[in-house]
Amino acid sequence: MTKLKEATHVQAEKSAEHRVPAPCAMVIFGASGDLTERKLVPALYYLSRAGLLPDGFSVIGCAKTQYTDESFRDKMQKAVKKYLDLPDSDHEAVNAFTRDVHYISDDFGDAKAYDQLKKLLDQLDQQRGTSGNRLFYLATPPSFFPVIVNHLGAVGLAEPKEQNKTWTRIVIEKPFGRDLQSARELNQAVTSVFKEDQIYRIDHYLGKETVQNLLVFRFGNGIFEPFWNRRYIDHVQIAVAEEIGVENRGAYYEEAGLVRDMIQNHVLSLLSLITMEPPAIFDARAVRDEKAKVMRAIRPIPLDRLSEYAVRGQYVEGWTDGNKLPAYRSEPKVSPQSTTETYAALKLFIDNWRWADVPFYLRSGKRLPKRISEITIKFRRAPHLLFKGTGTTSIEPNHLSIHIQPDEGMSLMFNAKIPGTTMQIRPVTMEFHYEDAFGQTPPTTAYETLLLDCMLGDPMLFTRDDFVDLAWEVLTPLLNRWKEDGKKGLSFYESGTWGPPEADAFIERDGRKWQEL
Numbered sequence: 132m133t134k135l136k137e138a139t140h141v142q143a144e145k146s147a148e149h150r151v152p153a154p155c156a157m158v159i160f161g162a163s164g165d166l167t168e169r170k171l172v173p174a175l176y177y178l179s180r181a182g183l184l185p186d187g188f189s190v191i192g193c194a195k196t197q198y199t200d201e202s203f204r205d206k207m208q209k210a211v212k213k214y215l216d217l218p219d220s221d222h223e224a225v226n227a228f229t230r231d232v233h234y235i236s237d238d239f240g241d242a243k244a245y246d247q248l249k250k251l252l253d254q255l256d257q258q259r260g261t262s263g264n265r266l267f268y269l270a271t272p273p274s275f276f277p278v279i280v281n282h283l284g285a286v287g288l289a290e291p292k293e294q295n296k297t298w299t300r301i302v303i304e305k306p307f308g309r310d311l312q313s314a315r316e317l318n319q320a321v322t323s324v325f326k327e328d329q330i331y332r333i334d335h336y337l338g339k340e341t342v343q344n345l346l347v348f349r350f351g352n353g354i355f356e357p358f359w360n361r362r363y364i365d366h367v368q369i370a371v372a373e374e375i376g377v378e379n380r381g382a383y384y385e386e387a388g389l390v391r392d393m394i395q396n397h398v399l400s401l402l403s404l405i406t407m408e409p410p411a412i413f414d415a416r417a418v419r420d421e422k423a424k425v426m427r428a429i430r431p432i433p434l435d436r437l438s439e440y441a442v443r444g445q446y447v448e449g450w451t452d453g454n455k456l457p458a459y460r461s462e463p464k465v466s467p468q469s470t471t472e473t474y475a476a477l478k479l480f481i482d483n484w485r486w487a488d489v490p491f492y493l494r495s496g497k498r499l500p501k502r503i504s505e506i507t508i509k510f511r512r513a514p515h516l517l518f519k520g521t522g523t524t525s526i527e528p529n530h531l532s533i534h535i536q537p538d539e540g541m542s543l544m545f546n547a548k549i550p551g552t553t554m555q556i557r558p559v560t561m562e563f564h565y566e567d568a569f570g571q572t573p574p575t576t577a578y579e580t581l582l583l584d585c586m587l588g589d590p591m592l593f594t595r596d597d598f599v600d601l602a603w604e605v606l607t608p609l610l611n612r613w614k615e616d617g618k619k620g621l622s623f624y625e626s627g628t629w630g631p632p633e634a635d636a637f638i639e640r641d642g643r644k645w646q647e648l
């Protein structure tokens with residue numbers, strides 16, 4: 132369960148930001164689903180409690196399940212209470228928060244639902260002063276993205292109500308396509324109705340404080356940039372580990388697999404932020420230009436030497452805390468012969484001046500020992516072992532760990548002399564934790580930041596079409612090859628372990644090892 136900190140923290144944030152959007156209506160397609168309940172509704176409540184939602188802000192939920200406005204409000208209230216650990220004093224505020232919520236129940240393919248939606252939006256413009264500003268959020272299975280977009284276009288809801296005076300934006304959830312071709316087709320479908328500057332492709336990882344802090348850390352400090360390159364950095368590791376298995380999402384996961392679910396979006400986004408050149412200015416276009424440039428420089432994965440560049444694995448039975456965990460192939464809606472990967476480790480290179488020949492090791496998996504996301508920058512070893520004569524035979528190279536979740540912060544490992552009369556050396560760490568430094572943990576889901584940015588018209592933390600295209604260009608040949616290979620080359624690992632032994636051998640062949648997480 133996530134925690135909403137005391138209201139005082141919320142107040143602190145409000146006074147620090149003062150970013151309240153113009154009155155608007157938000158339409159959530161897929162309002163009865165998991166994402167809406169677990170992430171969107173708690174995030175909206177957080178914004179509401181912090182005073183960051185405009186007066187008149189209204190929500191319209193759309194999905195197939197039958198709800199009345201009243202029963203949908205009740206569902207939202209329950210979601211807030213379930214997923215946020217609220218002080219009792221908040222209960223009245225939760226009820227007030229759902230006062231302006233409406234619900235339309237219909238099939239996404241039914242045109243009359245969109246006529247009803249248009250009428251309701253016009254009505255809210257009059258009654259609530261939303262004045263034509265609309266945010267459409269597609270929290271639906273991806274197959275419905277083009278269907279909904281086309282219907283919105285057909286009833287005239289894709290165009291801003293009054294050009295230059297009101298705005299209309301659409302948020303599209305991941306996954307954006309399942310390979311290069313499908314992503315291009317989807318892009319074509321969406322851009323035939325909405326303009327690129329109206330489209331917000333969301334990757335919630337980019338809303339996390341630590342991820343945003345990567346830019347501040349790199350470009351807001353003078354001391355790090357000089358050694359942020361091939362001369363000082365030996366290699367970089369990015370790990371996104373999940374403790375859970377596929378839960379009840381077996382059908383989705385069979386189609387997706389780990390690389391589509393995690394690497395194509397979250398992990399490559401992290402890679403781009405760690406490696407991009409400094410933008411000339413801090414705006415959406417300049418930042419996203421640099422991210423795209425670095426993606427364009429990723430060396431294609433050599434398919435003729437694939438085992439040197441990629442490992443894929445699937446979890447089998449295992450134990451954690453005395454509980455037996457099922458194999459992936461025994462999960463609901465998963466084929467008993469499935470070759471879908473639940474773990475992947477990749478080695479990528481970025482062929483540019485800064486990063487030539489520096490390996491980037493990416494790994495991600497389900498049913499690993501803990502939920503943790505971390506970037507580790509491994510620096511080169513000190514060039515000369517000065518302390519040889521003192522009995523010290525080797526010294527650990529320095530590394531910087533950036534903890535994305537759950538304990539947001541950073542730690543720098545360096546070597547220090549153990550106090551005493553002999554010269555003994557031991558690694559120590561210098562730590563920065565968000566909670567210690569700022570007295571508050573970052574917003575709980577990262578959706579808060581992104582929803583607010585979207586209402587404010589700031590697309591910096593959203594994925595542009597060229598980035599999506601380039602990410603699929605890197606990964607589609609690999610995915611096609613794995614599909615052709617079937618079970619050949621698929622490794623297995625026990626649930627609750629750090630992946631298949633082949634993944635250890637993969638990095639150890641290069642004389643390196645995975646950072647302990």
Ligand SMILES: NC(=O)c1ccc[n+]([C@@H]2O[C@H](COP(=O)([O-])OP(=O)(O)OC[C@H]3O[C@@H](n4cnc5c(N)ncnc54)[C@H](OP(=O)(O)O)[C@@H]3O)[C@@H](O)[C@H]2O)c1
Nearest residue numbers: 161162163164165166194195196238239270271304305306
């Ligand atoms: N869940 C997450 O944590 C998460 C995280 C990141 C991204 N995403 C992405 O977010 C999107 C939604 O995921 P989810 O987990 O919320 O899915 P979900 O729980 O399956 O919800 C799907 C929603 O779509 C509605 N729907 C499906 N078919 C419909 C139809 N023909 N007509 C009207 N409504 C229909 C469902 O309504 P009824 O149930 O009422 O039929 C439900 O509200 C997906 O693209 C997913 O990849 C999810």
